[in-house]
Amino acid sequence: MAEVERQERRRIDPANCSMGRALSVVGERWSLLIVREALDGASRFGEFRARLGIASNLLSTRLDGLVGAGVLRRVAYQEPGDRQRFEYRLTAKGRDLRPTVIALLAWGDKYLADEEGPSVVVRHGTAGDHDCDEPVALVLECAAGHSHLTPDAVYRSPGPGARFLPA
Template sequence: MVERTRFDDSDCPVARSVDAIGDWWSLLIVRDAFDGSRRFGEFQRSLGVAKNILTTRLRALVAAGVLDTAPASDGSAYHEYVLTPKGRGLFPVVVALRQWGEQNLFAPGEPHSELLDRRQGRPLRALEVHAADGRPLTPDDTTVHKLD
């Protein structure tokens, strides 16, 4: 088996982020956690992923501090997976991926799930990247500054 390239010591925040949660199963687990999944069986039913793969991904997300385990809320002997503050910080990432997919991967009029504002019941406004002074930014407006 080929060993996966690791980026956990890279000086690039994108590379480290991909190293921590860049696997598609991991992102889908995080998505499902935002949607309310908490138990192994809920993730397994939603994703249809093999149990051994799900076990590996859940352990990695716990080790990375994205998820934590807690006693089951119903008092049973099981445990549940809950998003940590670090995991909840992935919300804009998941929303950005969702919005990119909506714009680029569906034909006009093709049905797909929608993320709605719970209070107003309406779709979210498109995410934008803004400068510290509030100006919207594009890739042409930014540069990467590498620290020594």
């Protein structure tokens, strides 16, 4: 036990951080907004540009980065009489960003929404008979099943890949 406590007091090297790596992929404003729009069904360059009001050169750069990171994949398509173009579809890695997008939206709704309230509400709805249409909330839960943890009830500890700074 003393060895574990000693390691926990040591400072973990911040360069070896999954959060930092994630932010290098989606930490820029436009990247997460593109993911948000893809989660809402956008897949073509013109759709992203129209929905976001983003400059074409910036959109191209961000789409290339998200494809390079494996968040989106390019799928060729061709309209009759037109040149080949690409759609951008979410990969499993991209779809797994939905809780992140919902968490940022919830934080923004709580602290930054207009007086009238949030502009959108995320609701539960799936194809088939499972639509309930109720608002969605993210919940912190531990591996033992304790749910609805408060932010103050959690802490970071060294993981198996932790690298420590010299003492």
